[in-house]
């Protein structure tokens with residue numbers, strides 16, 4: 001069955017949270033011990049999902065920082081579905097949606113070296129810096145984020 005890429009709907013929420021939890025990137029509620037978690041939610045209106053039948057197998061979302069700047073967030077694919085082009089399709093769908101609403105620059109943070117390499121070599125991102133993780137989040141093997149940017153107008157997005 002073909003994988004469908006579409007906007008996230010509220011009914012996808014539970015499966016999306018499970019997928020994010022698998023990669024240790026599920027949102028965390030602020031608390032006295034952790035007042036500023038890495039992620040506190042998923043903006044459903046800004047999220048895209050990959051669907052196989054009734055199963056959510058991938059997700060990506062973004063946070064709007066200004067009318068032209070967004071930050072990619074909550075991006076992952078079910079490991080059973082890796083290397084089938086789903087991650088790329090999710091990013092391209094999101095970039096098209098961003099472009100349509102006027103966003104021209106996307107910032108994102110990644111930790112796994114293979115993901116960073118892929119974002120640079122395949123998805124056209126450039127490394128612009130690093131930032132420390134505020135708490136355990138994402139890969140337990142990496143303590144900092146590599147910050148990447150992508151100029152949406154710089155590559156074909158269809």
Ligand SMILES: CC(C)(COP(=O)(O)OP(=O)(O)OC[C@H]1O[C@@H](n2cnc3c(N)ncnc32)[C@H](O)[C@@H]1OP(=O)(O)O)[C@@H](O)C(=O)NCCC(=O)NCCS
Pocket residue numbers: 023025075076077078081082083084085086087088089109110111112113114115116118138
């Ligand atoms: C990044 C991710 C979403 C890519 O999803 P995907 O559906 O497998 O992506 P695609 O099929 O479009 O592209 C696969 C390519 O990504 C590369 N890749 C991406 N992440 C990788 C990683 N962590 N390790 C090794 N290779 C990786 C592979 O080399 C592969 O290339 P190939 O097809 O030539 O073998 C997926 O690896 C993932 O869920 N990673 C864990 C979560 C994560 O790192 N999220 C990003 C920021 S927090």
